[in-house]
Amino acid sequence: MNKVHDTYRTERAGKHFAYDGEKSLFIIWALPSKKLKFMVVLEDSSSNRGSTSSNINSSDYESDRKRLRRPYRSKAFDVEISFAAKFPMNSILSPSHGQSSQQFQDVIRVLHIILREHVAKSHFLYNNPRNFIPLGSGIRGCRSFNSSFRTTQGGLFLNMDVSSTLIIHTGPMLDFLLSNQNVTNIHGIDWDKARKMLKNLRIKASHTNAEWKITGLSERPCGEQKFLMKQRNEGSNGGEVIQTVEVVVYDYFVQHRNIRLDHSTNLPCINVGKSKLLVYIPLELCSLVFLQRI
Numbered sequence: 678m679n680k681v682h683d684t685y686r687t688e689r690a691g692k693h694f695a696y697d698g699e700k701s702l703f704i705i706w707a708l709p710s711k712k713l714k715f716m717v718v719l720e721d722s723s724s725n726r727g728s729t730s731s732n733i734n735s736s737d738y739e740s741d742r743k744r745l746r747r748p749y750r751s752k753a754f755d756v757e758i759s760f761a762a763k764f765p766m767n768s769i770l771s772p773s774h775g776q777s778s779q780q781f782q783d784v785i786r787v788l789h790i791i792l793r794e795h796v797a798k799s800h801f802l803y804n805n806p807r808n809f810i811p812l813g814s815g816i817r818g819c820r821s822f823n824s825s826f827r828t829t830q831g832g833l834f835l836n837m838d839v840s841s842t843l844i845i846h847t848g849p850m851l852d853f854l855l856s857n858q859n860v861t862n863i864h865g866i867d868w869d870k871a872r873k874m875l876k877n878l879r880i881k882a883s884h885t886n887a888e889w890k891i892t893g894l895s896e897r898p899c900g901e902q903k904f905l906m907k908q909r910n911e912g913s914n915g916g917e918v919i920q921t922v923e924v925v926v927y928d929y930f931v932q933h934r935n936i937r938l939d940h941s942t943n944l945p946c947i948n949v950g951k952s953k954l955l956v957y958i959p960l961e962l963c964s965l966v967f968l969q970r971i
Contacts, residue, residue, distance in 0.1 A: 680717040695794040715756040815857035850963040880963040889949035900942035
């Protein structure tokens with residue numbers, strides 16, 4: 678809907694709308710017809726997996742390649758907007774007259790959606806140090822505002838409360854684990870605690886610039902953990918022969934991806950992807966993404 682908002686600015690006469698994230702869209706201007714259709718194109722922004730050896734194709738990492746967003750790859754979507762109902766804003770005056778109606782409740786719901794949309798677009802949660810309170814152990818307090826409309830005998834008023842929530846410190850995965858467990862050496866990390874802490878958090882992999890959700894940690898260290906990889910070789914008759922071989926994760930990144938790993942040999946890998954087709958990523962290539970609540 679943001680793409681519709683930006684692309685069809687002329688058609689909506691430069692006026693804004695509020696979207697509830699599901700099926701409802703609210704506008705203050707009349708539609709030119711009862712049903713409107715738009716076509717938008719979304720371009721993926723994340724980079725692909727990067728180059729690999731021409732005769733290497735990992736079966737485990739093949740799903741990685743398919744799921745990752747690629748630059749300059751786009752998808753077209755048809756968006757249809759149909760007129761549903763009008764909400765008379767003068768029903769806001771009902772409580773001051775000692776009355777309450779379903780229309781009034783609907784209007785309040787619309788106002789809350791508009792307020793939420795405005796707050797989201799205002800981006801008041803910039804990555805500004807003043808908005809964050811360090812609490813130790815890789816945890817920060819994030820200050821923000823909670824806004825809502827309330828009714829009183831005197832009429833409708835806007836209530837704004839200062840609120841806060843706990844979020845994970847953004848940055849390299851190893852730095853977070855050291856801070857979270859209050860240790861100074863990676864060999865002092867309790868991996869059972871780390872496994873519970875990291876599950877379902879989102880990371881960005883530096884070698885692909887793609888985001889993933891953590892599903893767990895590998896059972897063996899990166900220098901021992903293996904996966905099946907399909908390797909293309911030339912057969913004796915000149916044709917192509919595909920063989921499946923076991924490859925160590927560390928060797929795959931160092932030898933086939935030409936990525937330097939300084940600390941990963943004896944550390945577990947981050948597991949991402951489906952349980953039947955896991956993708957293993959060395960810890961030192963992972964960073965926690967911004968604004969993740971505990």
